[in-house]
Amino acid sequence: MMRTRLLVAALLSTVVLPVVAQPAPFDMTPESDLRQAPPPASAPASTPMVPQPVLPTRSEHFLLPSSTVRLAGEESREAMVVYLTQAQADAPARLQLSYLNAVVVAPEVSHLDVTINGTPLRRTNISSSSAPSAIVIDVPSGLLRAGANRVEFSASQRHRTDCTVGSTYELWTELDSSAALLSFEGQNLGQVRQLADLAAVGVDASGKTTIRLITPDLAQPEATRVAVDLAQKLALALRVPNLNVERATELSEAAMPGVLDVVLGPVDQLPAELAQYTAQAGSASIAALVPLPTGANTLLVSGPTWAAVAEATPAILTAAPVSEDRPRIDLPYPVPTLFGGQTLSLADLGVPTTEFNGRRYTTLFQFELPPDFYANLYGEAELVLDAAYSADVQPGSEIDIFANGQIASATPLLRTDGGLLRDTIIRFPMTNLRAGRNELEVVVNLNAQSDEVCSPGWTGEAPTRFVFSSSTQFRMPDYARAASLPNLQGLTGSAWPYADDQQVPLVLGEGDAVATAAMTLLARAATSSGKVLPVTITAEASLRPDTNAIVVMPLPQMSQPTLERAGVARGAAANGSNDEGAVLNQFRAGGNPSNPFNGAANWLLGRVGLTVADLRVLPQRDAPYPLAPQGVVLTQTMQPEGGLWTVLTANDETSLLEGMQRLAVTEQWRQIGGRASALSASDADVTAVETVAPVLRQTQPFSIWNMRLVAANWFSGNILLFTAALGGAALLLMLATALVLGRVGRQK
């Protein structure tokens, strides 16, 4: 066992950057045991880059879909989906992980639970604040199954001394992705042999899945199209959130977790190692996982011609379709799409009924909204809370709802005599809801009488004071459906409108990196929407402004007309360098001349949550977004002719690809929005530029009811126009009334 751990550690130390921000990335304490063990014959410590092509007797399967998993707060859980082959499921397996926790976590009352497929495996006290500790659990046979397995880590943490709500923010336990794994005993168990098992390729030690695309050349549009198409299909088949695409020229020399070699091309261009498949590929399309002596997972997609190669790709999604029982690895619980007028029980969203004796209870659930969700400005959703609390809980306790990380409502508990919250409706504005996947977090801050005393050990010993019932419901009212364009969240959340199109013209700049960036972008859009975008490679010159299109091209390659339509401007430096006044103006905050009236107006409006800009009447234009030197920018523009163009661009190929890869990481991907979203080389966060002059597009069959809601949302964004509409209607009504009064009743 220790031997393999060392092997893995050695391998990883070269591949993976130390990501965990802890003093020691690994728990080194057991190494004294290790030294006493006979050194492994094939110990590759000295030559980690050249692993020997021996079939390993153990295979590791990393668990975490991201580089770290942080369990924060008093009750916290993180779940993920791990895909296994039948052979892996049948083999004896062990679950290993390594964790580190905050010093203030009280070990005697804090514990970490591991659950696989709903069966609790082990409860461990959380007591590793100085250095990471390892946990090794033998997985009972029969628990794992072929296909999707849900692994859940839940931490129950209590503060050592402090009974305040604030102290709960100091509680955390971190799991290290490079040490959280399932290891299987048996020969060559890492190898995936069937397309249906593609998702079992899994992730690497940092939670990423990479495809190494080995393809002769992408000069031909058809080749590029097939590659882009294949990347999307693989991303879906692998059930990953974010597919890392690499161009390679040679096959992997050894099997590596989370890496899939993809050999793509017509039969005459196959690498020598795959010569044995030429006959098969020469006669018909083929898409198959081929066993190689290295043990590396290798997908061969080939055929006599490019056309035949293209025909091979659908087999992948036929074998490994997107379906409910095959969730994305980072979305273990159902994420239903809400079209309005629905009520969901939180039990259906994977939230359990919880008894709680702490002071800050949190729970999180997710749902999806269609791309034409248009109720962010007026609408309110409802949480119908079912909960109970003990007499210890005081008024002033508070129920907060966070929508996509932003506070949406804070409801104090005004009465605590009843002990019961049954069907208690909490309304919250849908301001921060968006097209695509949404996260709602319910946080209950409990003020308990006994916490004010806070006797030693009370943090953990307090009796249950709050029960959150999973019969709590989330109600989504009927909401306005219309597309407000441009809106990049339509693309990032649902690949809309492209996923609904018959053909999506894709314009690519020159260079491999550009094509790779396009694959990364489209694969990411595919994993968000569950749909493959039907792209066709189009030359820039033949791009039509009346059709929806995607352009991936470095800025220097872009022709002037495209540039003008793309909503991007060459860098700020190029624009304003000779206009010092502009620079000075830009430097001044806001750019608005600040006079006393503005100040007073701003203060007054601020009191009611508005800004002067909310009261604008005149239509504004969306100015082109100036591209930063090393940054990447994704823009969307509505062409006057009717086409919606999405443009991914940067100043050069390299920053385009690197930027795109950083954008595709889920955290950044979810920050994309508005009409332009930029990520500069030095920033971690995406800068999203709101659309100030959106165009509304009808998406639903005409109905008065929907029009009414659309109008409500539109007016909520155009406040003074609502006032004007009412004023105008009032004027008409007044005139009509005057007319009627002149004809009805006595006149004198």
Add this chain to the structure above:
Amino acid sequence: MNRALTIAIWFLVSIVMFIIITLPVSLEVHLVTAVMLIVAMGVIKTLKLDGNWRLLLLTFGTIIVLRYAFWRTTSTLPPVSDWADFIPGLILYLAEMYCIMMLFLSLFVVIRPLPLRPSIRLRPDDPVPFVDVFIPSYNEDFELLAGTLAAAKAMDYPADRFTVWLLDDGGTEAKRNDVDPDKAAAAQDRYEQLQGLCNELGCRYLTRAQNERAKAGNLNNGLANSTGEFIAVFDADHAPARDFLQETVPYFARDSRLFLVQTPHFFLNPDPLERNLRTFETMPSENEMFYGIIQRGLDRWNAAFFCGSAALLRREALLANSGFAGRSITEDCETAIELHAKGWNSIYVDRPLVAGLQPATFASFIGQRTRWAQGMMQILIFSFPLFKSGLKIGQRLSYMSSTLFWLFPLPRMIFLFAPFCYLFFDLQIFTASGGEFAAYTLTYVLVNLVMQNSLFGRWRWPWISELYEYIQSVHLLGALLSVVRNPNKPTFNVTAKDESVDRSRLSELSRPFYLIFLLLLLAVAMTVYKVAAEPYQAEITMVVGGWNIFNLILAGCALGVVSERREVRSSRRVNIERRCEVRGADGNWVKGTMTNVSSGGLAIQLPGGAAGLGRGAPTVVRFTPLSDIGANELSLFVRSATSEGKGVVLGCRYMPETGTDYRLMADLLYANSANWQQRQRSRQVNIGIIRGTIQFLGIAVYQTGRGLGYFLRFAAGRRGEP
């Protein structure tokens, strides 16, 4: 453009408006819109723009009120499952919706009131119709009746074309043969005295066998015994001006389907509120809102109704309805609605042509209002105006407005006690955040004030309506409920008008007002406690506590109303300027000017000195009456003599002995209705919301103190009484 088309257009525009109003836009949008509209309303109001601008102001107000109603309906009701919250919440909601409905009904009524009708005269070739003047009486005293009969007799109309009838229900056979010999003797006395008075004045005395059907029965008995084409009805305390018939009769010649010309009731004395709050001289009287604008508004929809007195009716129409209706205890309004339903018309002439008396004490005031409220409820129950066949739509809505108005005690009491639900019982009957409350409720309240002020501001100052409603509600609520329990039960109680408050005291109905005030004080204490003890809901507590404090201010002001000030009834004076001669101590006639008169006496200015007349001296004044009375000398008794420069002002009391004396007194008091109109006009000033509110606060603080002072002074004494 034809009528149907304009109405269709109006409905179309209204639907568009309704759609925009019910858009579920965000809170911020509503707030900004409401503020802009309120500013626009303020500009219209400040610039005193009229005509279509006034309509625009009302439309803006309507928008905000409707948006409030929409929000209130869709977002603020507590969940049904929390029945302890829901039931009071629903009751409060219904009370608010009633108020909004009443706002729109009254908006409909007064949307564009008819302008003053010009005086018209009979054409030379029109026949002069015969008029029977009915003065029904039940228990009014001799002097009062003498004054009224004399005034009626003095009306400027050909003497052979009208008869004045005293319809005495106090001297019926049944009363004269009462089993109680004292009562029987009193009735017999009254019978004989009044008969004598009538003979002297040239009036007809009429009584009947039984007191059936109260006032309506009495009037019908008068109808059965007379033949005149028109019937004028005056309450015993309503003395008509000389020009009453001149101003009313000619309208009947213009419309053969006209059954009623109603004129306002004008009062010479203050009602208990005006007296106790000392607002009579400056503030428009309560009834002026009804007679000054609501009846004019009703007139537009041909729905001005009979108010029991100061009206002229057509016999033909009354007979078509078999006389005055008597099912309800407000026979006047009931008669009007029945005749309107039969296609007869009514008009309203906004010119005070009678001078009447208000009930003097708070108790009789409440008694009077109880009759009105109960009678209007009976009409609402017996002949629901909205569905009464024969009425036009405008009339239906108008009568709904007139009758439903009397439900006000319900919401008023609900608003009074609603804050207690939260303050004492922690119920959440109105689910809204502080922000929502500010954006919707505050703007609604403000708009309501602005609308009320721009509709009624000249006739009703801010918060006075609330005060009147509150002082009546406390006792009217039970009366209303008793009508609902048994609609036939209420009986006609004659309002006493001839009482006077000869010493300061607490009204016999004052106890509940002090109790409520105490409860409200407790609620204020609770507010303070809650703000301190429950900081997490201080925002809500302050909002509800503020509402409670408003109630407290109202209730404090009401304490002043039920603390009856001492006042002699006859002291209210009307300014006149008529030449006269006074007989001096030496028997010579001295020229002077009568400067003011009241029902008890008059003031005479003598420029040449007192002519030997001092306090306690009897004398006689001589003047030229406006109508032919046959005498011109009136006996007086000097009560005071005040030097004024070279001259002297004598304050004198009448010493009436004969009917002629009463006619001379009436000639002085009721000769000139223009005088009364001018007196009303001088009070009808819109003082605006801000000034009105400040003034009201001042009154409230002072009256709370006075009410509490009276309580300390008189409550102990009252306990000592048997």
